[in-house]
Amino acid sequence: MNEHSNIEKLGGCSEIPVLKERGQREVFCGLTGIIWLHRKIQDAFFLVVGSRTCAHLLQSAAGVMIFAEPRFGTAILEEKDLAGMADAHEELDREVANLLERRPDIKQLFLVGSCPSEVIKLDLSNAAERLSKIYFPKVKVLNFSGSGIETTFTQGEDACLASLVPTLKETDEENLILVGSLPDIVEDQLVELIKELGIKEIAVLPGRDRGTMPSISKKSKFILVQPFLTDTTEALEKRGASRISAPFPFGEEGTTLWLRSIKESYGISDDKFEIVTSAPRKRAKLALEKLRTSLQSKTVFFFPDSQLEIPLARFLSRECGMKLIEVGSPYINRSIVDKDLELIEDMPVISEGQDVDLQLDRCRESSPDITVCGLGLANPLEAEGLTTKWAIELVFTPIHGYEQAQDLAELFVRPLKRKEALFI
Amino acid sequence: MKLSIWTYEGPPHVGAMRVATAMEKLHFVLHAPQGDTYADLLFTMIERGNKRPPVTYTTFQARDLGADTADLFKKACKEAVERFMPEALLVGASCTAELIQDDPGGLADALNLEIPVIPLELPSYQRKENFGTDETFYQIVKALACPQEKTEKFSVNILGPTALGFRHRDDVRELKTILDDLNIDLNIVAPLGAAPSSIKSLTKAHANVMLYPESSELACRWLKENFGMSYTEHTPIGINSTKDFIEELNQIRGVRDSFSDNSRLNFDWWSKSVDSNYFTGKRVFIFGDATHVATASRIAKEEMAFSIVGIGCYNREYARKIRSLAKDLSVEALISDDYLEVEKRIADLQPELILGSQMERHIGKRLGIPCAVISAPFHVQDHPARFSPQVGWEGANVIFDTWVHPLVMGLEEHLLGMFREDFEFNDTAGPSHLSNSKSKLSEEKETIVDNEIIWAPEATKELKKIPFFVRGKAKRNTEKFAFENGHSAITKDLLYEAKAHYAR
Numbered sequence: 001m002n003e004h005s006n007i008e009k010l011g012g013c014s015e016i017p018v019l020k021e022r023g024q025r026e027v028f029c030g031l032t033g034i035i036w037l038h039r040k041i042q043d044a045f046f047l048v049v050g051s052r053t054c055a056h057l058l059q060s061a062a063g064v065m066i067f068a069e070p071r072f073g074t075a076i077l078e079e080k081d082l083a084g085m086a087d088a089h090e091e092l093d094r095e096v097a098n099l100l101e102r103r104p105d106i107k108q109l110f111l112v113g114s115c116p117s118e119v120i121k122l123d124l125s126n127a128a129e130r131l132s133k134i135y136f137p138k139v140k141v142l143n144f145s146g147s148g149i150e151t152t153f154t155q156g157e158d159a160c161l162a163s164l165v166p167t168l169k170e171t172d173e174e175n176l177i178l179v180g181s182l183p184d185i186v187e188d189q190l191v192e193l194i195k196e197l198g199i200k201e202i203a204v205l206p207g208r209d210r211g212t213m214p215s216i217s218k219k220s221k222f223i224l225v226q227p228f229l230t231d232t233t234e235a236l237e238k239r240g241a242s243r244i245s246a247p248f249p250f251g252e253e254g255t256t257l258w259l260r261s262i263k264e265s266y267g268i269s270d271d272k273f274e275i276v277t278s279a280p281r282k283r284a285k286l287a288l289e290k291l292r293t294s295l296q297s298k299t300v301f302f303f304p305d306s307q308l309e310i311p312l313a314r315f316l317s318r319e320c321g322m323k324l325i326e327v328g329s330p331y332i333n334r335s336i337v338d339k340d341l342e343l344i345e346d347m348p349v350i351s352e353g354q355d356v357d358l359q360l361d362r363c364r365e366s367s368p369d370i371t372v373c374g375l376g377l378a379n380p381l382e383a384e385g386l387t388t389k390w391a392i393e394l395v396f397t398p399i400h401g402y403e404q405a406q407d408l409a410e411l412f413v414r415p416l417k418r419k420e421a422l423f424i
Numbered sequence: 425m426k427l428s429i430w431t432y433e434g435p436p437h438v439g440a441m442r443v444a445t446a447m448e449k450l451h452f453v454l455h456a457p458q459g460d461t462y463a464d465l466l467f468t469m470i471e472r473g474n475k476r477p478p479v480t481y482t483t484f485q486a487r488d489l490g491a492d493t494a495d496l497f498k499k500a501c502k503e504a505v506e507r508f509m510p511e512a513l514l515v516g517a518s519c520t521a522e523l524i525q526d527d528p529g530g531l532a533d534a535l536n537l538e539i540p541v542i543p544l545e546l547p548s549y550q551r552k553e554n555f556g557t558d559e560t561f562y563q564i565v566k567a568l569a570c571p572q573e574k575t576e577k578f579s580v581n582i583l584g585p586t587a588l589g590f591r592h593r594d595d596v597r598e599l600k601t602i603l604d605d606l607n608i609d610l611n612i613v614a615p616l617g618a619a620p621s622s623i624k625s626l627t628k629a630h631a632n633v634m635l636y637p638e639s640s641e642l643a644c645r646w647l648k649e650n651f652g653m654s655y656t657e658h659t660p661i662g663i664n665s666t667k668d669f670i671e672e673l674n675q676i677r678g679v680r681d682s683f684s685d686n687s688r689l690n691f692d693w694w695s696k697s698v699d700s701n702y703f704t705g706k707r708v709f710i711f712g713d714a715t716h717v718a719t720a721s722r723i724a725k726e727e728m729a730f731s732i733v734g735i736g737c738y739n740r741e742y743a744r745k746i747r748s749l750a751k752d753l754s755v756e757a758l759i760s761d762d763y764l765e766v767e768k769r770i771a772d773l774q775p776e777l778i779l780g781s782q783m784e785r786h787i788g789k790r791l792g793i794p795c796a797v798i799s800a801p802f803h804v805q806d807h808p809a810r811f812s813p814q815v816g817w818e819g820a821n822v823i824f825d826t827w828v829h830p831l832v833m834g835l836e837e838h839l840l841g842m843f844r845e846d847f848e849f850n851d852t853a854g855p856s857h858l859s860n861s862k863s864k865l866s867e868e869k870e871t872i873v874d875n876e877i878i879w880a881p882e883a884t885k886e887l888k889k890i891p892f893f894v895r896g897k898a899k900r901n902t903e904k905f906a907f908e909n910g911h912s913a914i915t916k917d918l919l920y921e922a923k924a925h926y927a928r
Binding site: 023024025026027028029030031032047049051052053055056057059060061069070072073074075076077078079081082088091092094095098099115116118119120147148149150152357374375376377378379380382383 | 425426427428429430431433434435437438457458459460461462463464465466468469472473474475476480481482483484485486489500503507518519520523524547548549550552
């Protein structure tokens, strides 16, 4: 089954072997993150400098076209742009001028690099600097790359947030920064819980608009809410902030351990912690108990998608009683997911990268009860008789925190229930 | 560089995928970076495809650039051939791979594979998806078709249906029935369902049905030039176009008259029946791919007695055809793939019905104008489970139903007009059989205080009584009239003076 030569030990002291594969990847590129980032940051516009493929990806990836005019677009490179670089910059300036004139509500403009713009070495950081000179302070112009040659799926958000970090206001105040975009309702819930623990200064990266971006100091602490934020972590540390490492807040246990890491970092008393968390913990446990019967002992196979796989596998195995067969992730940053990895018992195959045909062979051979995979694979696997869960739903649905623990488990229960319920 | 929010067509390699996915025993190795696999989900989700598209993506990364992307490509080719055992291999590059100039054709050639390798040149920075389908199918035909003995009885091929085509699957089924009625044998359907080995047999047929010029015109022309195969140019969508198509087929095979059983056609009587009276002169705007727009225009004019206020297409390759059709209809043609431009045109024309693609349906939603989908690109909900062709007699029936569905029905329309101020039954409520369609027009489009011209309250009230689908136009005309005649305020009287002034 495995190609043993590909199995490497993850760095450090861990004994967990990782199957590393290189081949065809059935994973989105980083541009896809724009689909949620443009709703999350309400005064931002994401201007991809790319090809028709990029534009087509953005409108196809979400599976829906958004009814309102989206706050993203693609400046499509044409033959004449490829001929001479001076032209491309002039053309970009013109498109930006048109855009900002038509959308005066835009306060932050992200120039987003793509595969073609990277390959022709179109310098977008230079362009962002030049355009900033023209439009600042009314509009802040930043740049990051969402190209498929450098980023997978959620790494696009990482690159975006990392580009924001150098622009955060410097203070000398203490604060706690939650890092990673969450649905507004979940963000509010987590912030509320942390406030109740007694921490006053809480900020979120990304803020919902330019005015609510966090400030930062050497005394800032930060905690990730998403596991895919490697570059952002590095950028925050470079500015002197220190990271609170924790398992990710999925499920009752995950959320509790995540909050407890904050508690310990701030020296908050056990009593206080108990008072704040006991009610929502109880609720989450109760809700999960009901769903556990449907998931207990069922096997699950993760194809790589969003880097959420390891924390989710921890949730499914420890809190729902599922058996892990393979947990694939496009990229594994040990220092970020270690706390989740350590909690997983009966270590499954952990795979990084992808050779989709080989992975499909392994999946078919192990015939899991649920396969978590992308939209390109889901219907073909269903047609082969496997039960699947669209991975992208895990990125587009509120799943973090106590109150969503049940919703998260339900996402996995539903396909199983459906299979049982159908009689055709 | 051109800013695009939504696009009508994907890049040309997606067109190539539509051909490859439609076919059997063919594999496509696409030199492409990670992320381009998104295109798989178009097929597995929109068409609910139960197989992965037969495409291998080389998935090169930044660190491969300049080093071994060519090796990566060769490895992908070899592995794909071993694993999928296709009868022929398509090779090509996506937009990024085009820039690194690895020459997929040459690399694949060097592998000395035992199957035919068909290299594709898909200029991503100049052309688009429809070009990709036409070019890919042409290259396949050119590479594989060879002289064959003709079938004894007159037979045709159906050329053009692809994956992700608007109702292609059902069109083929309806067309087969019609050919059967006409006692014409069907040789091959391609690309849909054809294997490379069946492409070899295309030349057994006497003629070709060019079902969709967008995806088969190059191939049809090449087969005519090289094998003397005539092809039909009428697309049989709509009653009259179907009749013309049959006539054209008869001419090609030298038969004077042949019988096609159209007893299942209901459209003609449905359109003559009194309930259809309210269609007369309904103002429609038609936009989509050129073939569907051209056929829809004829249906709208001749078979529904609509009044066409504008037409257009997004595929420039057929701009001339649409321009000349527009001239015949005395309307302006809009040749554009800019969604915002199309939206602006529709907002200006204020039609009562839009016939368009998924994009126009969104525009219609924003503007509160009903829309029926007649063309790709389409949404998963326009790929129905039931048999719903556009082609032939049954296609005509489907089209009648589809176009009528979003409209407010006859007497209901009168009632809405008579009691415009009824709080729950008024013209912003939308058709009663469509619960969730609510006109957005009244809220969005009526900024009553303009920069210079002020609307008096009584005039505003009167404006609201004008049917919603002409209200925008009435407002603009009145303001223009007021401006030109030096009025700074619009009264109720002025509103009616303007109406009289612009009377047709």
